[in-house]
Structures are given as C-alpha cells and as structure tokens.
Amino acid sequence: MLRYITQRVLYMILTLLIIATITFFLMKLLPGSPFNNQDKLTETQRYALNEKYGLNDPVPVQYINYITKLAQGDLGYTFQFDGRTVNSLIVNGMGPSATVGFEALLFGTIVGLLLGIMAALKHNTFLDYGAMVIAVFGIAIPSFVFAGLLQYYVGVKLQWLPVAFWNGPEYHILPAFSLSVGVIATVARFMRTEMLEILGTDYILMARSKGVSKSAVIFKHCVRNSLIPIVTILGPMAIGLITGSLVIENIFAIPGIGEQFVKAIQVNDYPVIMGTTLFFSFLIVAIILIVDILYGIIDPRIRVAGGKS
Amino acid sequence: MEKLLELDNIHVSFQTYGGEVKAVRGVSFTLEKGESLAIVGESGSGKSVTSKSIMRLLPNKIGSIKQGSIKFQGKDLAKASEREMEKIRGAEISMIFQDPMTSLNPTMTIGKQIMEGLRKHQNMSKSEAKERAVNLLKLVGIPNPELRVDEYPHQFSGGMRQRVVIAIALSCNPKVLIADEPTTALDVTIQAQILDLMRDLQDKTGTAIILITHDLGVVANLAQRVAVMYGGMIVETGTVDEIFYKPKHPYTWGLLASMPKLNAESKELLAIPGTPPDLMNPPKGCPFAARCPYAMEVCLENMPEATDVSSSHKAACWLLDERAPKVEPPEEALVGGAR
Structure with missing residues (x-):
C-alpha cells in the first residue's frame, strides 16, 4: 500500500510539472503584458518594473527561473499589490473557497443520497418521479442561475439572507446551496439507479431469505454497495465544485481563489495565474488519489487488487 | 410420517405491462419431515416461483399469491405478515440460490454473512456467533475456517462459495431447505461434491429438502420423491423409482x-x-x-x-x-x- 501511494505521489508531481510547463507557455501567448495597459507609466518606469519582475529575460530563462523557484515552493510575487506573495494570496483565498466548496459537497451528498434512496425504495411512485424531476432540473440548470434567483428572491425580496459578501456563517448559505444543487441532482440520480440495480441482485434476496429485516437489508447490504459508484463520481464532482466556484465566488463577491484567478487573467498577473492554476491542478490530482484510496476502503475487491501491502 | 409443509392449490400471478402472467396455476404438494422432494421441469414451468412463494420472496409489487394456502406447522404462510415471515425465513425455512457468484454480498466478510442469521434468530453474542460460523465453515468442508471466516466472497471459488451459501442456509437448523438449482452454475466435479455435501448434511441434521432443478441426474442423486412441473402445474408426482422407471405422463x-x-x-x-x-x-x-x-x-x-x-x-x-x-x-x- 505504501509503495502504491509513493508511486502515485511521484506521478502527481510529474503531472503538475507538465501542467506548469504548458500553462507557462500558454500564458506567454496571451496578448499584452502586465504593465502595458497602464497609461500612466512612462517607458522608463515600465522597463524598471519589467526588470524587477524578470520579464525582460528571454522566455526560456524565465521558465527555468520559475520552475526552480516552484521546486522550492515559492510561487513568486503578484504584480497587482506591491510585495505580496502569491502563496499568501492563495492561503488567504483558500479559506472561503474551501469552506463554500466543502459545505456544498457535504450538504449536496447527504441530501442527494437521501433523495436517491427514497426514490429507489418508492420506485415508480409519486415520490420517485418527484425526486427525479428535481434531479433533472438540478443537472440541467447551471448553478449561477440558481445563485441569481436565490439572491433576488431570498436576498432582495424576502431579505432573509445577505445577498453577497463574506462576513459570517449566514453569508455561506446562499452560495453553498447554489453550488450544491448540481451535487444533489447527480448524487440522487446515481444513487437511485444503483440502489434499484442492487435491490434486484441475488445477494439481497439471499439476505432476505436469512430473515434479515427489510431496513437492515437496505442499510447493511444495499446502501453500502450502492456507495461504490458514488465515491467514484464524488471526485470529479469535488473538482466541479472547485471550478464552479469561480463563477459563484464572483456572483456572491466572496474573496476566494476563484475571484483572484479571474482578476489575475484580466490584468495579466502572470504569477497569480500560474499559482492558482497549479493550486487547482494540485487539488484535482490530490482528490483523484483520495478517491482511489477511498474506493479501496469501501470495496474489498479493489483493496486486494490495488495494493499488495 | 409427519407433514411439515403442505401446499394446497397455490396460484401465483405476476402483473406485467402485457397483462397478468399466471406463473403457477394450482400447485399442491406435501413435504414430510426429513424427506427430499425434487421439483423438476424446464425453464418457465413455475418451479422457482413456487419455491419463492413458500418463502414469500416474490417481487412484492408485481408478484402475488392469488389463491391457495401454504401450511407450515399449522400456520398459513400465504397469509402471514412480513414480520412473521422474518421469524420463519432462515430459522425454519431457508434457501440456497442458483448462482453462488452473485448470491453473496461482495462487501461483507463471509463470517458476517453467516453470523447475520444466527444473531437475528438465536440471539447469539458476537463471539458465540463467530465461533459457530467457524464451525459451520468446517462442517461444509472449508479448510482453515478460522482464517477464511474474515475473508470476502471474491477470495473464494465458485464451489467454495456454494459451500458458504449452504453453511448460511443451515446455520439455524431449519426444518426445510429449499435448494433452487444449487448445482446448475457449478462445473460437474464440483456439482458432485456439493450434492454429496447436501446429502451428508441432510443425514446429520434431518432437514427436509425441496430441490428445484431441471437436471434429472441431480434428482436421482438426492431426491426420494419427484414432482414434475409444466406450465405452472404439477403434471406427475411419484417416488424417484416410479418417475424414472414407470413414468406415466408424456411430458x-x-x-x-x-x-x-x-x-x-x-x-x-x-x-x-x-x-x-x-x-x-x-x-x-x-x-x-x-x-x-x-x-x-x-x-x-x-x-x-x-x-x-x-x-x-x-x-x-x-x-x-x-x-x-x-x-x-x-x-x-x-x-x-x-x-
């Protein structure tokens, strides 16, 4: 198992290096430079700034310098605020982003699982159809549409919750809920399909033939086996939440990484673009690894096949 | 001989989109204590449906017993509540399924799957149930039962899994064991072993067996009486000798x-x-x-x-x-x- 994880971590580092390289050169293809569009700067000032941030060097040299620093965990300085490191921007932005994402994932998974289980147990009844109609809406309608509707009705009209900003727990509810709608819908649909399939398997019949009560059959035999595909989709979904939160953070004016990222692209803030891209990539690769490990915990068949401990 | 189970004019129907499928149309038979009865017939003749109705394990929204009674020790199972059935399933009547590759839960250890029935019906503590599970595995001929009890189904071969299924079915000393094509999914050498095991265990425990099969070789091996089913009805019944040597029905x-x-x-x-x-x-x-x-x-x-x-x-x-x-x-x- 340890060997397996070490191997996976090495692959992770390689993946991140490739992502860093590709992003670096793509970014250099962006039109403009960080200090071009500020009319107030004179030629000399611009030259001095470019010199300060090493932008006058040839691109390959800039690349080597960047990678060398990256290897030491240094993502450089942002061009927007004097003397602030990208590391500190990410650390500051991380808090709100991770909080919203995690809340959405947790709430969405729990509600989605309950809806899916209910739909499967009440198969072909009003409850089943109702849950699935909700799920289709949740998948079809993007989170920012919900965000806008919620802001208008719950925030402006009813004034129950704040419309935007990030000043306390009540500010979390609307963004986290908007993000979780997609999660609820996806999880519910997967759970329902999987539960229905497993309810029809021989081992469920076998469990019932042992005299195990219906609720025990559902929770001990059916739900656990149905969770296997849920764990698989949870990874991509968590990734979706990270990227989806770019938009949601903008709509709700949450000072998260997503907001930083969008701003950085608008003003050609190279180190921040690089830093946030790499940070997102790191999260994604890490989530995939975690899902693979979780998968093994839930499904004993994979545990044995995956790593010989 | 004492009558253990008595089916009287059982009718079972399934509601499908196309209409009502009358899968079992008036089946009656009796099972005596300790005997083994084979129900034979081709696919779709109603053998499995009959056995599932005894356990009341028909798919509950579409399948139902329309008519008739299933008397087990004086109680009519056709009219028993789900709660009453839970007490009977596994403890009094238990079942072995056709395909051992799919009839065990892949994410639960073998031991836990054996212990489930024991803990439910015999109020055993965890350690008592585990001890009994190890003994049962030994009884059905699984080597190293102390180690194997904590393993998962995918670590067992098909024949071994069927042994485990048999151990589960017999764990609470049921009076009736319904074996629904217990050897169909196994290869021939394993089939013989499983049949030997079942016969051996029947001698030891005195459990009555209802053997559902389409394989007449299995019938000759294990059964004393045979009921031949066709089109949802029993067309001929008799002792094994009568059916094999003096058959009367063209089917x-x-x-x-x-x-x-x-x-x-x-x-x-x-x-x-x-x-x-x-x-x-x-x-x-x-x-x-x-x-x-x-x-x-x-x-x-x-x-x-x-x-x-x-x-x-x-x-x-x-x-x-x-x-x-x-x-x-x-x-x-x-x-x-x-x-």
Missing part, C-alpha cells in the same frame, strides 16, 4: 428421453419439439397438449384430473382415463431398460 417421457445417454446408438440429443405455453393466456386444456405426440381432442378442451397410479404416484393425463387408447412410453424414455 415426463419427453424429459427422460432428452437426458443424454452414454450408450445411445444415435449421437443426436433428443428434445421435446415446441415451446412451453404462454402463461399470459394459458391453454384451456392440458398445458402440454400442443407439444404432446399423443394429444387427443379432449386434451385441448379439458384439463385432466390427477389420477392415482399407485398410493404414491399420480399423473394428470387423459391417457390414464379408461376410455383412452393404450400408449406405451417411447424407447428413449426408458431408463435402464425397465418396462
């Missing part, structure tokens, strides 16, 4: 004739021409009439009554009526040349 002849024989001159396998009846619109008369080479006009119009051939042997066929022409079973249906 039984067909079944016996289609058994491959080693010493046969022709290499061709014999089959019964035609297909089983559509149970959505079952025929008015004998269900086998359309495929029966001896069918008469009366067969198409009226269902024959079960006629006593001997005290233990009954067949439902118009050929047994005194007005019918004398017909001898075909050569191929004779097992071992007896007449």
